[in-house]
Amino acid sequence: MADEAVGCAKPTGTVVGEKPNQDSQPKGDAKPEGVSDMVQVRVGRKAPDFEAPAWHKGKMTSVKLSDYAGKWVLLCFYPGDFTFV
Amino acid sequence: MSAVAGKFDELQKLGVEVLSVSVDSTFVHKIWEEVELSKMTKDGIPWPMVSDGAGNLGRVYGVYDEANGVNIRGRFLIDPDGVVQAMEVMTPPVGRKIEETIRQVHAFQHVRKMKGAEATPAGWEPGDPTLKPGPDLVGKVWKVWQPK
Numbered sequence: 001m002a003d004e005a006v007g008c009a010k011p012t013g014t015v016v017g018e019k020p021n022q023d024s025q026p027k028g029d030a031k032p033e034g035v036s037d038m039v040q041v042r043v044g045r046k047a048p049d050f051e052a053p054a055w056h057k058g059k060m061t062s063v064k065l066s067d068y069a070g071k072w073v074l075l076c077f078y079p080g081d082f083t084f085v
Numbered sequence: 086m087s088a089v090a091g092k093f094d095e096l097q098k099l100g101v102e103v104l105s106v107s108v109d110s111t112f113v114h115k116i117w118e119e120v121e122l123s124k125m126t127k128d129g130i131p132w133p134m135v136s137d138g139a140g141n142l143g144r145v146y147g148v149y150d151e152a153n154g155v156n157i158r159g160r161f162l163i164d165p166d167g168v169v170q171a172m173e174v175m176t177p178p179v180g181r182k183i184e185e186t187i188r189q190v191h192a193f194q195h196v197r198k199m200k201g202a203e204a205t206p207a208g209w210e211p212g213d214p215t216l217k218p219g220p221d222l223v224g225k226v227w228k229v230w231q232p233k
Contacts, residue, residue, distance in 0.1 A: 010110050012138035015145050039147040043172060047163045048145040052106070054133035055114035063104060063133045066167065072101040072194070073163040074186065076089065077137075077148045077156040079177045081109040081117035 004053060004060045013052025016064070047075070087125035092183045093132070099190050103132035106143070108155055111136045148174055162189060164197065206230045 143149030148159035
């Protein structure tokens with residue numbers, strides 16, 4: 001995790017690696033209503049890789065999920081900083 | 086987040102790394118840690134607080150709420166091969182329980198070590214008996230396991 005230059009532009013995370021494609025979905029699978037074509041996550045399948053800016057121990061840095069290969073990872077999404085739960 | 090921070094040492098002992106993700110910028114993460122989380126945890130947040138401002142990560146993980154522009158609560162347990170072993174997604178008002186996540190880490194690590202020779206029944210805790218799936222167990226689970 002390298003230190004990142006801090007600028008005014010707001011950086012964001014990006015998905016890296018394979019783009020979602022038909023081959024990653026079982027053929028003939030009916031798409032549940034409201035589910036985006038972009039959703040790639042399913043238990044038993046490879047976690048979508050990503051690279052994104054992060055705040056870690058007093059530094060602006062960036063993380064890449066695939067750098068954690070060989071380790072267990074607990075990936076937690078939450079609605080927002082300063083929320084209550 | 087602070088609940089997970091309180092169990093971070095235990096997670097690390099199990100070889101689990103933590104990443105938290107929200108749509109907030111790293112600047113907001115910094116200030117949240119400084120003004121609030123540092124007062125709810127011993128040494129602040131020890132893992133990378135990831136910024137997903139455009140929701141790109143949330144979208145592929147199926148947790149991005151387009152209408153509200155936030156990621157809903159979603160927890161993914163990823164094994165050393167990069168495979169998602171467990172996930173839990175919840176609407177915003179209800180928080181998670183880290184103890185349940187840790188129980189699942191123990192269970193997934195156990196079945197991984199046993200290479201499929203054992204499975205953990207409902208409610209399994211470390212030290213409890215496991216199931217040995219195979220023809221002999223078909224119809225006989227009641228002999229070796231009962232609900233608590």
